[in-house]
Amino acid sequence: MPRKVTPFSISPNPVSLYLTDALEAALFKIRYCVDYRQGLTAILGDVGVGKSSLVRYAHAELDAREDVTSILIPTPNFKTDYAFIQAISQAVGLPSRRSVQQHERELESWLGEQFLADRAVVLFVDEAQKLSTKMLELVRSFLNFETDETKLIQIILAGQLELRDRLQTKKMRALFSRLIAPTVLSPMSPAEVEKMIQHRCDYWKVPNPFPAEAMRRIYLLSSGIPRDVLRICGTAHQMLQLMGIKESPPEVIDQAFQELQLKDAQEITEEVAV
Ligand SMILES: Nc1ncnc2c1ncn2[C@@H]1O[C@H](COP(=O)(O)OP(=O)(O)O)[C@@H](O)[C@H]1O
Ligand SMILES: [Mg+2]
Numbered sequence: 001m002p003r004k005v006t007p008f009s010i011s012p013n014p015v016s017l018y019l020t021d022a023l024e025a026a027l028f029k030i031r032y033c034v035d036y037r038q039g040l041t042a043i044l045g046d047v048g049v050g051k052s053s054l055v056r057y058a059h060a061e062l063d064a065r066e067d068v069t070s071i072l073i074p075t076p077n078f079k080t081d082y083a084f085i086q087a088i089s090q091a092v093g094l095p096s097r098r099s100v101q102q103h104e105r106e107l108e109s110w111l112g113e114q115f116l117a118d119r120a121v122v123l124f125v126d127e128a129q130k131l132s133t134k135m136l137e138l139v140r141s142f143l144n145f146e147t148d149e150t151k152l153i154q155i156i157l158a159g160q161l162e163l164r165d166r167l168q169t170k171k172m173r174a175l176f177s178r179l180i181a182p183t184v185l186s187p188m189s190p191a192e193v194e195k196m197i198q199h200r201c202d203y204w205k206v207p208n209p210f211p212a213e214a215m216r217r218i219y220l221l222s223s224g225i226p227r228d229v230l231r232i233c234g235t236a237h238q239m240l241q242l243m244g245i246k247e248s249p250p251e252v253i254d255q256a257f258q259e260l261q262l263k264d265a266q267e268i269t270e271e272v273a274v
Contacts, residue, residue, distance in 0.1 A: 236253050
């Protein structure tokens with residue numbers, strides 16, 4: 001049986017990304033940061049606005065370039081700063097060392113070689129709000145790897161808004177002051193929601209089941225947060241298939257939304273019970 005596809009999957013798949021103006025601008029900043037060896041930038045925003053998708057998109061684009069080595073850490077669930085730097089070293093093929101300092105020295109000399117070979121090195125850390133203070137300090141020390149004119153490694157931290165709050169604390173000021181043009185992603189406008197849905201349907205070659213009235217409901221109920229848009233669309237799409245209907249009446253969107261809320265409520269109860 002052929003694998004069933006849904007245009008409304010919520011995994012952060014960069015191939016189905018619809019580039020809004022805000023995402024284009026964010027990509028421009030990332031490319032700028034890399035091409036001009038600016039050091040550190042950040043992508044911030046609430047859950048579900050598209051940070052991980054953007055990170056994966058930019059990582060794939062940069063990694064495909066001959067003159068760039070791009071490293072992506074999707075979730076920095078490391079117990080120690082040692083484990084963090086070890087993972088980075090491993091990603092570029094450096095051997096394991098006993099201490100953070102040894103890793104740092106090795107990484108710095110490797111970065112120096114990349115600089116001489118005219119290769120940019122980029123590190124993306126998604127879910128960066130999970131980085132401990134020590135790990136953020138390590139990030140700062142990477143930014144000290146530099147020549148007279150440029151940084152040897154370009155770092156893009158993506159995370160929830162609490163990351164910005166943390167970077168703004170006194171302790172983190174040194175890191176915050178190095179941040180170049182951070183991007184804060186916001187929810188989408190009604191027109192963007194519509195275009196994103198159309199884009200995903202086109203990509204997966206599925207007729208768009210949501211006419212204007214349904215679109216309006218989707219926007220209202222999701223507040224323009226892409227993740228919620230897709231969850232509502234995904235559930236509504238399933239319901240439509242079960243009912244054998246091709247075009248969604250607005251009521252189906254409401255039903256899908258209710259079903260999702262019930263599911264969320266159940267998940268929360270289950271979490272509490274654990
Ligand atoms: N511009 C977009 N075009 C298409 N899908 C998007 C867009 N932005 C977000 N999504 C989708 O919304 C969902 C949540 O996005 P994600 O990148 O995981 O958000 P975040 O990392 O900010 O929580 C994913 O399924 C993602 O593919
Ligand atoms: Mg994410």
